[in-house]
Amino acid sequence: MMKRRWLTFAGIGLALAVIVALAAAVVAAPRLEAVSPAQGEQVPSGAVVVRLTFSRPVQEVSVAAHVHFAPDVPGKWAVKGSTATFTPSQPWPPSETVTVTVESGLKAANGLPLLKGQTWTFNTMPTMLAYVSPPEGGDIYALAVGEAQATPEQLTHTGGVLDFAPSADGRFVYFSARDGVGVSLFVLDRAAPSASAAVRQVIACGTDQCLSPAPSPDGRWLAYTRGDGPGGAPRVHVLRLEDHQEMPWLPADHSTRAPIWSPEGQLACYDATGKGYLVLAPPDGKTVAFLTNDTGESAAWAPDGRALVAIEMRLIKPSSPNATPNAPSQAPYLAAHLWLYRFAPVQSRTDLTRDPDLEDATPAFSPDGRWLAFGRKALDPAHWTPGRQLWLMHPDGSYAHQVTHAPNKNHLDFAWHPTLPLLAYASTDQTDFTRPPEIWLYNLQTGEQRMLVSNAIMPRWLP
Structure with a gap:
């Protein structure tokens, strides 16, 4: 009897121990506690990150094996x-x-x-083309180019927008706008729950002119130029966005401008004091290259981050071997040339324009690196036109060919669609300044060119 009782108690104790052990295992097992983007959330179609928050630390290899996306995209x-x-x-x-x-x-x-597993969905926005309208004192608008008879969406209501740049994931749009007597920096959050919460000031610049906002690809840094009051010499500043700490990357006694980030996260800007482009690497702003350039006009990074194309003004002298007999007025003149700077395996510099009777400007690489868009005009009297035409060529200078044929119009501000063979650009009439500027779209596959919107400038794609 006592033995039976003991066995019964032992069985109950064992069962309780198993229950306690299972309960402890359940408590110790990971649980998925939060996800971002949330269920049903609409987000920009750019490189938006997905975050999973668990109740305890997890194994990276196991996460990669047990989390799936449909449709799938590559990533880490x-x-x-x-x-x-x-x-x-x-x-x-x-x-x-x-x-x-x-x-x-x-x-x-x-x-x-x-x-316990979990499944949820989020929605991506269409790729949109943003622009400023009207050109003087306007706001930022966006247009869904692929949708028939799409209505432009007004993104800002501040007025006075002078420049803007979207973040790599398309969620944020940083912009410069008039703020009293100065120009300050603002940011638009496209995922904000309400219009009133969408725009906030990033930097109040007082009487200074804060322009050319350039967010880094990883979203950690914001480069911009700041001039000391109207007409003051500009200097590039770099802001660490997580704590709004100014980074002392650039010499305070140098005049610097035109910050642009490579896809790999290196920052290039023109040093007017040192006469060349500085290439800096986060997080300490170490100088990794200096590219000699006397004038520092517009520039563009190659998609692989191993080359930079920049404009330099050259003084052409008719008596020099590079001059041609029909050079304008047979007097020295300035011509803008495209220069290709390579970093590897050795640093080199190549003149892509080559012909002294040509002038090139505003380069822009296609996302796949196959094409370089730029504006070109002839300088010799027989072929000179008031406007500058859209041209395309391979990055090595081969297969250069003209796309637009509107001699009175300047074509500039070239913006490549992130995934499709589409190129947006601005067009301005150089013979009739009462005509408003226009934004056009060129389809590389079909050759079609069509006007998208009038009285607008600065086309930029929002992924």
């Missing part, structure tokens, strides 16, 4: 403690519903599995 997972972050290497498909599936079995750092 990074795990820091209990937070797993997926950063896509290319944009999500625009105007798409993305399904995220987290499978059960995903392992925590302690080896225990996720007991």
Whole structure:
């Protein structure tokens, strides 16, 4: 009898121990506690990151094996403690519903599995073309180019926008706008819950002119130029966005301008004092290259980050070997040439324009690196025109060919679509300044050119 009782108590104790052990395992197992983007959230189609927050640290390899996207995009997972972050290497498909599936079995750092999986969806916005209208004192608008008879959407209501640049993921749009007697920097959050919360001031510049905002590809830094009052010499500043700390990357006694980031996250800007482009690397702003250039006009990074194309004004002397007999007035003249600077395997510099009777400006690389768009005009009297035409060529200078044929119009501000063979550009009439500027779209596959909007400037794609 006593033995039977003892066995009964032992069985109950064992069952309780198993229950306690299972309960402890359930408590110790990871749980998915938060996701971003949230269920049903609409986000820009750019490289928006997906974040998963678990109840305890998880294994990166297991996360990569147990989380799936449909449609899928390439990218990398990074795990820091209990937070797993997926950063896509290319944009999500625009105007798409993305399904995220987290499978059960995903392992925590302690080896225990996720007991319950989860599936949710988020929606991507269409790729839109942003611009400023009207050109003087206007706001930022955006147009869904692929939609028939799309109505432009007004993104800002501040007026006085002078320049703007979207972040790599398309969520934020940084812009310069008049603020009293000066020009300050603002940011538009396209994912804000309301219009009133969408725009906030980043830097109040007082009487200074803060222009040329340039967010880094990883979203950590904001470069911009700041001039001391109207007409003051500009200097490039770099702001660390997480704490709004100004970074002392550039010499305070040099006049610098035109900051642009490479896809790999290096910053180039023109040093007017040193006569060349500085190339700096975060997080300490170390100078990794100096590219000699006497004038520092517009520039563009190659998509692989290993080359930079920049404009330099050259003095052409008819008596020099480079001059031609029909050079304008047979007097020395300035001509803007495209220069290709390469960094590897050795630093080099190549004149892509080559002909002293040609002038090139405003270069822009296609995302795949196959094409370089630029504006070109002839300087010799027999072929000179008031306007500058859109040309395309390969980055080595080969297969240069003219696209537009409107001799009285300047074509500039070339903006490549992030995934499609489309090129947006601005067009201004150089013989009748009462005519408003226009924004056009060129389709490389069909050859079609069509006007999108009038009385507008600065086309920029919002991924």
